[in-house]
Amino acid sequence: QVHLVESGGGLVQPGGSLTLSCEASGSDFNVNAMGWYRQTPGKERELVARITNYDTTTYAASVKGRFTISRENKNTVSLQMSRLQFEDTAVYYCKAETYTVVGAHDVREYEYWGQGTQVTVST
Numbered sequence: 001q002v003h004l005v006e007s008g009g010g011l012v013q014p015g016g017s018l019t020l021s022c023e024a025s026g027s028d029f030n031v032n033a034m035g036w037y038r039q040t041p042g043k044e045r046e047l048v049a050r051i052t053n054y055d056t057t058t059y060a061a062s063v064k065g066r067f068t069i070s071r072e073n074k075n076t077v078s079l080q081m082s083r084l085q086f087e088d089t090a091v092y093y094c095k096a097e098t099y100t101v102v103g104a105h106d107v108r109e110y111e112y113w114g115q116g117t118q119v120t121v122s123t
Helices: none
Strands: 002-007 010-012 018-026 030-039 046-052 057-059 067-073 076-081 090-103 106-113 117-121
Touching: 002 090, 002 106, 018 030, 018 090, 018 117, 030 067, 030 076, 046 067, 046 076, 057 067
Parallel strands: 010 117
Antiparallel strands: 002 018, 018 076, 030 046, 030 090, 046 057, 067 076, 090 106, 090 117
16 A cells, blocks of 8 residues: 655745645555646546656646656655646645566556645635
C-alpha cells in the first residue's frame, strides 16, 4: 500500500504563484511516474502534469509554459504554478503509478491517488 501526502494548496491572486508537493510513502514499491491532476465540480478529472522516473514530462496545453513539474527525489514531486488564472481554480490530486516485483517474471502495477488539495485563484 502506498500513501500520498499532498501539501501547498491555498488561495492566490491572479498572476500569482503557488507550489504543490506530493510525497509517496509505503513499503515495497517503485515509482514509474507521478503526476498532478485537477477537477472542478461537474467536470472530469484532467491531467495537469506528469513526470516519469526517467524525467520525461507531459503537460496539459493550458498550463504549458506556466507550470513546471519536477522530482525532488524518487518518491516526491513538486508542481510549481506561476501566472495563475481564474481557470486554474480546482482541487488538485497527486497520482502515483507504481510497480512491485512479485516474482522472477511477475510485476504488478498500481495507481494511487492523494486526497486532493484545493487551489483557488481569486481577487
